[in-house]
Amino acid sequence: MATENNNVKVLNIEDFEQSEEFVNYVGNGLLITDRIELAPFADERVRINFFLIVICKEGRFQLEINGKAYQIETGNTLTCLPTMILCHGMHSPGAQVQMIGFSNDFIRRTVKQSIDMQKTFSYLFQNPIRHDLGTSHSTILSYYGGLISEKLKDNGQRFRNEILEYIFSALIYEILSDIFTCIGHQQEEDTRTSSRRVFGRFIEALSADGGRHRSLAYYANLLCYSPKYVSAVVKQTSGRTALDWINEYTMQHIKYELKHSNQSIKEIAEMFDFPNQSFFGKYVKAHLGMSPARYRNNEE
Numbered sequence: 001m002a003t004e005n006n007n008v009k010v011l012n013i014e015d016f017e018q019s020e021e022f023v024n025y026v027g028n029g030l031l032i033t034d035r036i037e038l039a040p041f042a043d044e045r046v047r048i049n050f051f052l053i054v055i056c057k058e059g060r061f062q063l064e065i066n067g068k069a070y071q072i073e074t075g076n077t078l079t080c081l082p083t084m085i086l087c088h089g090m091h092s093p094g095a096q097v098q099m100i101g102f103s104n105d106f107i108r109r110t111v112k113q114s115i116d117m118q119k120t121f122s123y124l125f126q127n128p129i130r131h132d133l134g135t136s137h138s139t140i141l142s143y144y145g146g147l148i149s150e151k152l153k154d155n156g157q158r159f160r161n162e163i164l165e166y167i168f169s170a171l172i173y174e175i176l177s178d179i180f181t182c183i184g185h186q187q188e189e190d191t192r193t194s195s196r197r198v199f200g201r202f203i204e205a206l207s208a209d210g211g212r213h214r215s216l217a218y219y220a221n222l223l224c225y226s227p228k229y230v231s232a233v234v235k236q237t238s239g240r241t242a243l244d245w246i247n248e249y250t251m252q253h254i255k256y257e258l259k260h261s262n263q264s265i266k267e268i269a270e271m272f273d274f275p276n277q278s279f280f281g282k283y284v285k286a287h288l289g290m291s292p293a294r295y296r297n298n299e300e
Contacts, residue, residue, distance in 0.1 A: 029106030059095030211253035
């Protein structure tokens with residue numbers, strides 16, 4: 001166990017090999033314990049050089065990570081990444097907490113290189129606590145915990161260490177599966193939030209324009225996106241095409257001018273930037289089923 005200049009002790013998995021009073025098992029880059037009252041970060045600051053998963057089975061457990069306090073309750077898990085500084089570990093009376101540690105080497109030889117661990121680390125750094133494990137996931141973690149506990153009791157079993165290593169490997173993939181599901185949900189929500197924001201800006205632009213522009217490319221350029229992207233976002237968010245919205249807003253303004261303005265049809269066509277009155281008439285008839293003059297004179 002090394003000590004940094006700022007009195008922070010550096011802990012590796014191997015440092016626990018002589019701590020029989022604290023650990024239930026340590027070896028091959030693995031660590032498991034439920035003796036939280038003896039944890040080294042209860043009364044000193046330590047930097048861990050391994051992955052640490054804290055599972056709260058009952059009660060409450062609090063731990064300060066990089067200067068920020070986190071609290072987990074029954075059914076929650078807390079994940080600490082390598083290089084994090086832990087201190088002030090506290091637990092409620094009668095709390096049952098299990099800690100599982102994986103060395104960097106164990107992770108490297110267990111997890112396939114094709115898996116994007118950087119994305120996993122980024123997610124865990126921002127979301128160290130899992131509250132919403134759900135019945136299914138909690139049951140799976142309890143199953144692994146029980147299986148590990150049973151194997152730890154059987155000191156004389158041949159290949160026990162190898163069996164434990166495979167159980168831990170399977171546990172890692174269970175955890176990774178859960179994390180990637182959460183990442184996927186988060187990305188979907190981020191996409192939905194971004195889409196709603198773009199759609200809102202599109203509608204605001206339509207309202208402010210007053211029906212003078214009827215080109216999707218105009219609004220896409222205004223929003224600094226490609227027409228294809230704006231079209232997809234509007235369709236996905238509202239269920240209608242961008243041109244539907246553009247034409248609807250344009251016709252609302254045109255209908256108002258035809259009914260409530262004293263301007264001539266030619267002047268109204270110019271107001272809405274139509275190239276000529278004939279084109280304006282065709283546009284109105286396509287959307288109202290009648291000419292501008294007939295609509296103006298039609299009693300509703």
